[in-house]
Amino acid sequence: MHVLAVFCHPRRDSFSGAVLDRFAQGAREAGHSVEVADLHAEGFDPVFKAGDFIQFEGGAMPPDVLAEQARVERCDALAFVFPIWWYGMPAMFKGWLDRVWSNGWAYHWEHDPEGSLLKPRPCTFLCPTGASPAMMQRGGYGADLDNLWRRGVLGYCGVKPIRIELLLDAAFDTGNGAHAAHLETAYRAGREIGA
Numbered sequence: 001m002h003v004l005a006v007f008c009h010p011r012r013d014s015f016s017g018a019v020l021d022r023f024a025q026g027a028r029e030a031g032h033s034v035e036v037a038d039l040h041a042e043g044f045d046p047v048f049k050a051g052d053f054i055q056f057e058g059g060a061m062p063p064d065v066l067a068e069q070a071r072v073e074r075c076d077a078l079a080f081v082f083p084i085w086w087y088g089m090p091a092m093f094k095g096w097l098d099r100v101w102s103n104g105w106a107y108h109w110e111h112d113p114e115g116s117l118l119k120p121r122p123c124t125f126l127c128p129t130g131a132s133p134a135m136m137q138r139g140g141y142g143a144d145l146d147n148l149w150r151r152g153v154l155g156y157c158g159v160k161p162i163r164i165e166l167l168l169d170a171a172f173d174t175g176n177g178a179h180a181a182h183l184e185t186a187y188r189a190g191r192e193i194g195a
């Protein structure tokens, strides 16, 4: 398979970057090709502006959006690697969805989720998260994100199956083994994508 890994972190040498590397290693060792879309390094413009409403009027999409859509179209599997910021996706990644996953391409505005336009393909989220397992449990945020992303966002566009890995306790490497365990999770997710 050809895997598109969308990476969203301002620092390539971050822990999130290490997660990306381990995921890509696992996927390549499983025989897949991996293309990385590094949104910050590539300078993607995430701001949905007046011109982006053209998608609802049947007009031609901007070239930068078309280029991103072509990347998604040529992949057989997706991976999203970004840290959890304010219990959600970073604004840059959200903007990539806002602009690229457009009406008439990812979904049809008037359709219910079964009317989604993208062909099913596996998608893996790998999301370093500062919170501890106890904090996540108390707040119930994991279940909220799972529902929003699995059903509301990716499911709406026809992407499945979806694997969501919130890599907890990731803000600091305290030596408690969390970072090492998360890198192993990322590697396994790469090996197992599409399996």
Ligand SMILES: Cc1cc2nc3c(=O)[nH]c(=O)nc-3n(C[C@H](O)[C@H](O)[C@H](O)COP(=O)(O)O)c2cc1C
Residues within 6 Å of the ligand: 009, 014, 015, 016, 017, 083, 084, 085, 086, 087, 088, 127, 128, 129, 130, 131, 132, 170, 171, 172
């Ligand atoms: C702007 C910002 C917002 C954050 N919000 C949250 C949050 O809502 N919940 C959480 O558990 N961690 C939060 N964090 C912590 C990050 O998830 C954590 O630092 C990150 O996963 C570590 O990965 P990195 O070293 O690759 O940045 C936030 C960090 C930043 C910079």
